[in-house]
Amino acid sequence: MPNSQTNFNETFENDLDYPRLGSVSFRRGTLTDNQEANWNEHWPHLGKELSKELIDVPAWFNRQDAPTILEIGSGTGTSTAAMAPLEADTNIIAVELYKPGLAKLLGAVVRGEIDNVRMIRGDGVEVLTHMFAPESLDGVRIFFPDPWPKARHHKRRIIQSGVLNLIASRLKPGGVLHVATDHADYAQWIEELVDVEKQLEYMGWPWQECPQLTDRQVITKFEGKGLEQDHTIREFLWRRK
Template structure:
């Protein structure tokens, strides 16, 4: 099954489940996993459609062909979309970090200039969110960011080779607060296993949430994946710098994170390292 890349940072919100198969139109086909683990199960749903401004459309048309990719719904083979990262970024010898559910890219655009020695790939299913990030990248002259439009779990499964990533980030994923929707949460045993398989040894998974119930959910899963060593969250940034080889300090508070702080939500952060 598949997990959704849309996060609380995104202005897109899924609607209530729709029994019509047409609700899947525009979404990638779901990969079937048969390893006994739990993967996000979304069922059918529809999205509120966002539109781009004329300027965003022009920026998209001019820049998306070399800065973005779209997950193919009907690949010829299961691995025919694996990205050649050196070719895409036009450089060699640089580690890659993938952000699942980049929303409007506020954090992505703020952090990327501080980690120019890394390739950053932002994954989001919502085109207007990607368009905003694309605009920030172009205006800011940011050269180390690329974007993929597609479901986060599908993209990890089909577009990145095993042991190819230095980091994966999942910031403020949709909490799916209703109990009957918990199966849609992206943090599941299967997703953790998939992420571990895509990380290089020593690679880092960083998850953040301000939703208390989701934090409790994650707390139950921190040690379920044998290939991931749970590091917790050292409060001292100097300690994190010593133990984690990628930037962990999010450089800006996003709109949705700010709303959570205004409601006195506690932000929980989690770090794992690939064994």
């Protein structure tokens, strides 16, 4: 596993903005005995750790030609596990740093016999950089990312010009980026960036003919909290040109 954060400006030979997190570290958390046993049994074939090896997606899912969507920041996987049966013909790869969150998703996948979900433990930007080839993804989802509300932390927000450029490079032509937030200031931040990446065509919301959009009937934990506080959920969709 890479033990230091990539210098993305050197890697991609540009001066775009990437989240500057310092050294990426895994959030601590304790698994229950059942989660630990489940992890030891099922993680080796359903999960991967961040590495610098490209993923052979067809081999991992044991099927050819299925579209693949990467979900960055899956949290505890509530919506991931709920949406997966609605998109059984699609490969879903959930990326998350927090092991207990992945353990909960892993448990839901095993209990529900959901066979189209895989997981990666690591920073989403690093995973995109090192584990996926250009034009290899049909979709990227970023639902309710950390808004880093303090002004001095805005540089840590994942939606930046550099990350949009990176996502665009990993999407196939026609591939879709879907972002949702309930944080008003973050929504305004995203609005100012909707046209910054020339490889992405901003489609707005709603986009009725979106080929990779699954109706999010199940409310995520963070979305539920936002709705309870009367926050407005803002959704953003782009298409790779």
